[in-house]
Each structure stands twice: as C-alpha cells, then as structure tokens.
Amino acid sequence: MRLSINTIVGIIVLLLVLAGFLAVFFAVEKEQTVPLLMVAIANVEAVILLVFLITRGVLQPLKDYRKVIHKVGEGDFTVRMKLGAPKEIREFGQGLNDMIERLEHAQEREKQIERLKTEFVSLVAHQLRAPLSDIKWALDVLKDEDMGKLSAQQRSVLEKTVLSNERMIRLVNDLLNVTRIEEGRYLFHRELSQITDLLLVMVEAYKPAAARKKVEVVLELPQNPPPLLLLDKEKMELAIQNLVDNALKYSPAGGRVTISLVYDTKGVEVKVRDQGMGIPESEQKRVFEKFFRASNARAKEPEGTGLGLYLAKNIVEAHGGTMSFVSKENEGTTFSFKLQIK
Amino acid sequence: MAKILIIEDDKFLRELLSQKLLKEGYEVIEGIDGEAGLKKLQEEKPDLALLDLILPGLDGFEILSRAKSNPETAGIPVLILSNLGQQEEVEKALKLGATDFLIKAHFTPGEIVSKIKAILV
Secondary structure (H helix, E strand, O other): OOOOHHHHHHHHHHHHHHHHHHHHHHHHHOOOHHHHHHHHHHHHHHHHHHHHHHHHHHHHHHHHHHHHHHHHHOOOOOOOOOOOOOHHHHHHHHHHHHHHHHHHHHHHHHHHHHHHHHHHHHHHHHHHHHHHHHHHHHHHHHHOOOOOOOOHHHHHHHHHHHHHHHHHHHHHHHHHHHHHHHOOOOOOOOEEEOHHHHHHHHHHHHHHHHHHHOOEEEEEOOOOOOOOEEEOHHHHHHHHHHHHHHHHHOOOOOOEEEEEEEEOOOEEEEEEEOOOOOOOHHHHHHOOOOOOOOHHHHHHOOOOOOOHHHHHHHHHHHOOOEEEEEEEOOOEEEEEEEEEOO | OOEEEEEOOOHHHHHHHHHHHHHOOOEEEEEOOHHHHHHHHHHHOOOEEEEOOOOOOOOHHHHHHHHHHOOOOOOOOEEEEEOOOOHHHHHHHHHHOOOEEEEHHHOOHHHHHHHHHHHOO
C-alpha cells in the first residue's frame, strides 16, 4: 500500500499527540499534576507547529512545482518555479528552471527556423512570379503569331511550353497561398453566394480536360438549390478545384468523377467521388499534410506538389466547415466537405 | 483609333503589350516609370491606361490616386496590371478608382486586349 506524504504526516502527528497524552497520563499517576501537564501540552503543540511548518515549507513548494511541471508538459515553457526556502527545495527548483529555460530557447529557435522557412518560400515564390508572367506573355504573343507564322512543329513545342508555364504559375500560387496561411495573412472575404452556381461553372470548365482524359464528369444537384452561404467564392472555388483536379488526375480512362451536393436544414455537403487508384490505407492519416503525396500517386504522376488538399482543407475550415474522405485502394476515393447553414 | 498608355517599367513586358496593341490597331504610348507615366497621362489624355503597381519613383497607387483626383484625368479608365494580387491590394486599387485589377500571371496579352475592348466599347 502506498501512502501519500499527507497521510504519513497525519499519522506522525497522531502518534505524537498520543505520546503526549500518555506522558500526561503517567504524570498524573505520579501526582506531579499541573506543571508537567502544561509541559506535555506545550510539547504537543510544539510538535504540531513543527509539522505544520515542515508541511508548509516542503509540501507547498512541491505542490506549486507540480503545477509548473504540468504546464511545461503541455508545452508552455514560459513558466518558472518560485524559488523560496528551504535550500534543498530552492536548488531543486533552480535546476528545473534551468532546464525549462533551455527548452524555451530550443522552442524559440524552432519557431525562428519555421518562420525563416516560410519567409524563404514566400520570397522565392514572389521572385518567380514576375519572370513567369514574362514567359506567359511572350508565349502568348508567339502563339497568336503576332511575330510571324509558326510551323506545326513550332506550335506543338510552344503549346507544351505553355502548359509547363501554367503549371509553374499554379505551383507558385499554391506556395504563396500556403505561406499566407502560415503567416495568418490568408484573408477571406465572404459574401452570400449560391454554391451550386460555383459547381455548375466549374464542371463546365473541366469538360475539355475530362474529355482529353476520357473521364466522364457528372454533377448531381438537388432539385432546389440550398440556401445562400457566406463564401469567399474565389477561395472556395480553389478548394473544390483541387478536389476535382485530383479526382481527374488519378482516374483511369473510362472512369467517372461524380460531384454531388446534398443539404438539410443544418448544412450543405459537397462530395467529389472518383474511381481512381485510391489512397493506401497506411498513408491515409497523412493525406492533409503539407507536401504529402501518396506513394501510388507519386508513382503514377510525378508532377504534383502535395499542397492541394492542405489548401482545400484550410479553406473549408476557414469557412467553419469540415473536410473528410473515404478511400479504398484500386477502387476510388471520395472527398467531402460540410458547411453549416447559419 | 483609341490611344492606350502603358505605364510599365519592365521593357520586355512593355514591348510585348505594345506589339499586341499595335497589331489590334491601337495607338500606343509608353511611360517607363512613375513620373514619366503620370506626365504622359496628364499631357496625352489617353483613352485608357494600363498601370503597373511597383514602379520606380511614384508607385502605381500614387499615380492612380493623382489621376482620379484630377478632374481632367479622372474619367480615363485605368486597368491595373500587377504581379501583386493580394486581396488588400486589389481592394485598395478598386477603391481608388481602378476599373479592374489584372494579375499578370493570370492574363495573357490577348486576354488583356479583350478586357480593353470591352471597356472601350
């Protein structure tokens, strides 16, 4: 049986009081009445006082320390032990404080590295943007034959270059958006919008790409549109685009991508379902991590940043929504997000 | 034919744009920095101005606000062409009176010409 210090102290106090009474009892027996009784009571009181002082001096600081250690355990390295008497306790506290301080410094360094990383990515992305625009414009002028006729071969090369340029621009935009999220500068401007309008426009825009891949894109909407939602249309579009992009990218020829919307009085749910390769179960918990790409996705499509789902989830959550998915390898994946109706 | 002023410090982009505009039959004038751009705007009174935001000397926001506060130039439509594109910048430009805000990486010269045509109808 394990006894707490409090119990042990209590037992000691009881024993001492008992001893005091016994002393008094024997004193009375020997008819040395009053003075000895007084002495005995004084003794007992002194013992109680002593125990009280020890409890205060040792147990109270230890209790305070326990609170501090608990906070440190939760990752708060700004707390410190109060240093009081006695000496042993003070030294113990000082030792712990030194340790916490080192942890605090390590944490600050880590934060600084994280900040530098974000700043670096942001700087690079910004610097890339201007030359990428230059290239885009130059390609456009060439493609429109403003500078002379193109041979079929030249046109074919040019068109591939245009696609590469577009991909780089998208990558830079994704990187900029990620750094904005991390710096808390990803601002949302919501207005009441009809989410089905957004889906209709998007499905239309995806038709050529889907036809090229021989994938059918189906939109399933309820008969009556849901109530208007407060949306940042541009960002919500980006979120859904990322889901549809993925669905298309990993669909086999002849497959189908189904975008559906259902709603009730509480909220709207949008689902993007594909019949693609699915996400291996062992990798599913990492799907929303920044820069993460599933191994089978990497093998099929070397291109891709692993930022799309991270961005999409952040955007949905900034709208107070939640995002989830179910996936089975070689059968397909369904991403869905829910937005509340307020 | 309508007269378009391009205020853009990047010579390459300026050339690409004027090439496109000239081919479409527009008259093109150029401002290579903030001061020169504002001067051309006031002296030549173009039918439309394409304005970059990050410029040596006066920046695009400053030019825009001066153009819009001068009754002689206030009516000239100004299209912002920028590599920036943060919501704050877009809103600031629109509030100052810009007709539209086009992020360079998102619009080709061909699409910019379409925008100009739609405004100058």
